[in-house]
Amino acid sequence: MRVHILPSTVQGTPGHGLTGFVVDGVLALDAGPLGQFGTCAEQARIKDVLLTHAHLDHIAGLPMYLDNIYGLAEVPPTVHALRPTIDALQTHLFNDRLWPDFIGLSRAMAPFVALKEVEPNRPFPCGNYTAIAIPLDHSIPTAGYLLDDGRSAFALITDTAPVPEIFQKLGRWPRLSAVFLECSFPGRMKALAEASQHLTTDQFAEAVKLFPPGVSVYATHIKPAHYAETVAEIRALGLSNVQIGEPGRIVELSPQ
Ligand SMILES: [Zn+2]
Numbered sequence: 595m596r597v598h599i600l601p602s603t604v605q606g607t608p609g610h611g612l613t614g615f616v617v618d619g620v621l622a623l624d625a626g627p628l629g630q631f632g633t634c635a636e637q638a639r640i641k642d643v644l645l646t647h648a649h650l651d652h653i654a655g656l657p658m659y660l661d662n663i664y665g666l667a668e669v670p671p672t673v674h675a676l677r678p679t680i681d682a683l684q685t686h687l688f689n690d691r692l693w694p695d696f697i698g699l700s701r702a703m704a705p706f707v708a709l710k711e712v713e714p715n716r717p718f719p720c721g722n723y724t725a726i727a728i729p730l731d732h733s734i735p736t737a738g739y740l741l742d743d744g745r746s747a748f749a750l751i752t753d754t755a756p757v758p759e760i761f762q763k764l765g766r767w768p769r770l771s772a773v774f775l776e777c778s779f780p781g782r783m784k785a786l787a788e789a790s791q792h793l794t795t796d797q798f799a800e801a802v803k804l805f806p807p808g809v810s811v812y813a814t815h816i817k818p819a820h821y822a823e824t825v826a827e828i829r830a831l832g833l834s835n836v837q838i839g840e841p842g843r844i845v846e847l848s849p850q
């Protein structure tokens with residue numbers, strides 16, 4: 595699998611102000627910068643969008659993405675999310691106030707989007723992949739995702755407070771080769787990390803130790819304002835299987 599860590603800005607400035615990944619050009623995990631990704635034709639190749647939660651940094655690009663590809667894609671994309679995330683999209687975003695109600699319009703004319711509720715911990719087919727939503731511990735209902743194509747697997751774990759049992763369980767997945775794990779704040783900002791249910795570099799380091807040593811861990815969701823400090827702290831950990839998931843980077847996962 596080929597995992598593109600989307601940059602938050604066109605210039606690709608450091609930090610993950612917006613979160614989004616594109617897998618093999620056909621599947622998106624979160625949609626923060628998705629409306630600014632590539633060309634409209636490239637956006638139209640994306641068939642499935644898996645959302646972790648409804649916070650804006652993960653969905654901001656969804657309205658523009660759906661607008662950009664309307665009429666270009668043969669089949670409208672499917673957005674997969676927890677029920678509370680779907681409800682939030684309908685109530686607060688696609689409500690004919692902030693944005694046209696693409697969900698309602700999809701019932702009345704050629705559809706913009708299909709919505710599919712995901713159930714935590716229950717594998718579901720998604721294109722050529724099997725996906726599993728992994729419940730996390732955040733201020734609103736949130737799910738990370740494991741994605742497996744039968745040759746390799748990776749997980750996106752953001753946004754969350756420490757969930758050691760879940761990290762351990764995930765580490766037992768047979769083909770797991772990489773985890774994109776949030777590391778929002780430097781160590782000195784522990785109070786804010788706890789209040790907002792995110793990880794500091796110290797908590798990130800504890801989490802990394804719960805994965806098998808052969809699993810590569812990419813730090814993501816690093817706040818732009820503290821990017822240099824957070825990256826320096828992660829590098830100082832000296833953990834050989836940890837890398838920075840730099841915005842714009844493409845990670846190739848080798849078969850396990
Ligand atoms: Zn969040």
Ligand SMILES: [Zn+2]
Nearest residue numbers: 649651652753
């Ligand atoms: Zn976030």
